[in-house]
Amino acid sequence: MAAAQRSFRTLAPEVSRGAGTSRRATTTGQIKEFILVEGLCPGDPLPTEAELCERLGVSRSSVREAVRTLSTLGIVDVRHGHGTYVGAMSLDALVEMLVFRGVLSAGDDLRALRDVVEIRQVLDHGMAIRIVASLTGTFNPDLHALVDEMVAVAAEGRTFPEQDRAFHTGLLARLDNALVGQLVSAFWEVHTVVVPTLGLSVAADMDQTARAHGLMLDAAEAGDVRAFHAAVTAHYDPLDRALGATRS
Structure with missing residues (x-):
C-alpha cells in the first residue's frame, strides 16, 4: 500500500x-x-x-x-x-445523453437518430465475422424461439423491442467481449426510446425486420458471413426507408 x-x-x-x-x-x-x-x-x-x-x-x-x-x-x-x-462503470450516462440528444434533434431532420442507427449497423457488420465464427455448426433454440416470437408479434402489427434486445444480446453473448455487448445494448436502448417519441412508424415493415433476424441467425449457424451481412442490411432497411422519407 x-x-x-x-x-x-x-x-x-x-x-x-x-x-x-x-x-x-x-x-x-x-x-x-x-x-x-x-x-x-x-x-x-x-x-x-x-x-x-x-x-x-x-x-x-x-x-x-x-x-x-x-x-x-x-x-x-x-x-x-x-x-x-x-462503480460498475456502465454506459447509462451515455444512454441518457444520447436519448436526450435524439429527442432534441426532432426538428433537425432526425440527424441524431440517423447517427445512432448507422452506428448500430456498423457494430453489427463489424462483428459479423466474430459472431458467425462463434455460432457456426451450432443450433440455438433460445434465439430461434425469439425469432418465432418476433414474427408472431409482427403479424399482429406490433413491435417487439424486448425480443429484439434479447436476440441481439444473445448473439453477442457467445463472444468474449463485454464492451461491444454494452455498446450494442446502449445504442439499442437509445434507438428504441427515441423512435416512439418522434412518431416515426415502421410498423408496415415489421414482418421484414422480424424475418431478417431469422436470416441472420440461419446465416451465422451455417457459417455464411456474406449471408449474415445481407441479413443485417435487410434488418435495417425498413428503418432506413422511414428515416429517408423524413428528408423529403
Missing part, C-alpha cells in the same frame, strides 16, 4: 489555489488515478472523504464535487450511510 501511495503522490499534479474549476477537474482526475494505481475494481471501497482530502491535499468541497462528477459518470457509486465505492 505504501508503495502505491508513493506512486500516486508523484502522479498527482499541482494546482493553483485560484483555479476553482481546474482544481475540481484535477481532483476528479486524481481520484481516477488513485483507483488505477491502487488496482481497485468495481465494488471496492474508496477511502473516506477525510482520507481522500489528506492523500490528495485538497479541500472537502473539491472532493465532494469530484465525487459527484464521478458518480454521474458511473465511475464511483455513492452508497449513503455506507461509503463510496468503485
